[in-house]
Amino acid sequence: MPNEILNVVALQKFFFTTQGTVRAVDRVSFSITENETLGLVGESGSGKSTVAYTVVGIYAPTDGKIYFRGEDRSQPVAKRPKSLKRAIQIVFQDPGTSLNPRRTIKQILELPLKVHHLTAGDRKLEVANLLRRVELPADYMYKSPHMLGGGERQMVAIARALATEPKLIILDEPTSALDVSIQAKIINMLIKFQEEMNLSYLFITHDLSLMRNVATRVAIMYLGKICEVAYTAEFFRNPLHPYTKMLLSSIPVVLEEEEELKPTKVISKGEIPSPVNVPPGCSFHTRCPVRKEICMQADPEMVEASEGHFVRCHLVSGQEAVASS
Ligand SMILES: Nc1ncnc2c1ncn2[C@@H]1O[C@H](COP(=O)(O)OP(=O)(O)OP(=O)(O)O)[C@@H](O)[C@H]1O
Ligand SMILES: [Mg+2]
Known part of the structure; x- marks a missing residue:
């Protein structure tokens, strides 16, 4: 690729x-190209954060491989080379806990700059520069995280991620x-940084509508597995998996023509089962409004329904069109 x-x-x-084996992520495959947002x-x-933590090396995988720029980087973070740790950064949901409360913003942002062997004066300039990039005043460097609002803290967390010039x-x-x-402000900033720095993003969210203007491709995860992946326009125009249709039917649409295409409300049956007791067959069958006998027996394979559009559903792979809701 x-x-x-x-x-x-x-x-x-x-x-x-002690409750049993939690199958948080189970044979998940995907790739991300340069400058792309998945x-x-x-x-x-459903296992989104577990995917994130494993890719970044916080968890060692139980099985499977992680290749970064073609090299096998499946090892946990302690065994990864420094250059790799710098190349892959993570921004967490809660900036309140991801920033050390006992450090000033300057100390937080200086840490990733240490490798550059800058003088104290140059480090300060670089911290001011990072703050400017995330549109925060330079004198914020003397504050501690608790003096900042939630959005401002998240901007500091993003500045810290940018400091290592990641890929x-x-x-x-x-x-x-x-x-x-x-x-909205943070999303726009992220889009700008992506263009400026040729970054790739793995953007994790439960908010499908947010992905419409942000993602190059969208992948849907259910109970530790990816059930559908497609380029964003195709994804919203032609969803194939019954679970995707269920998710799409419950979000607001922007365009009139999309309203016509949008699946009519699919009633969600039940809650997501526990990954300790994954249902046999297709793991979605307990909630699926269009399930057939085979769905309770065999776990479907991922198939390419059209170019770049992958789906894991017996009703699609078996050429049996999913009743168009
Ligand atoms: N360290 C752990 N030990 C045991 N079970 C865990 C651990 N971390 C996550 N899990 C379980 O693995 C499953 C997936 O969790 P994960 O946090 O990856 O989901 P998520 O999609 O990020 O959810 P959310 O949207 O709530 O952040 C859940 O059932 C969770 O309880
Ligand atoms: Mg999570």
């Missing part, structure tokens, strides 16, 4: 607990704890 940055192959991450969308507990930033629900107006 041209300019592939990240390639995740059959990634598995299980947690072995939106990873799913309900709470890939994993954004784990970066705006879902923030007000809508601040959310």
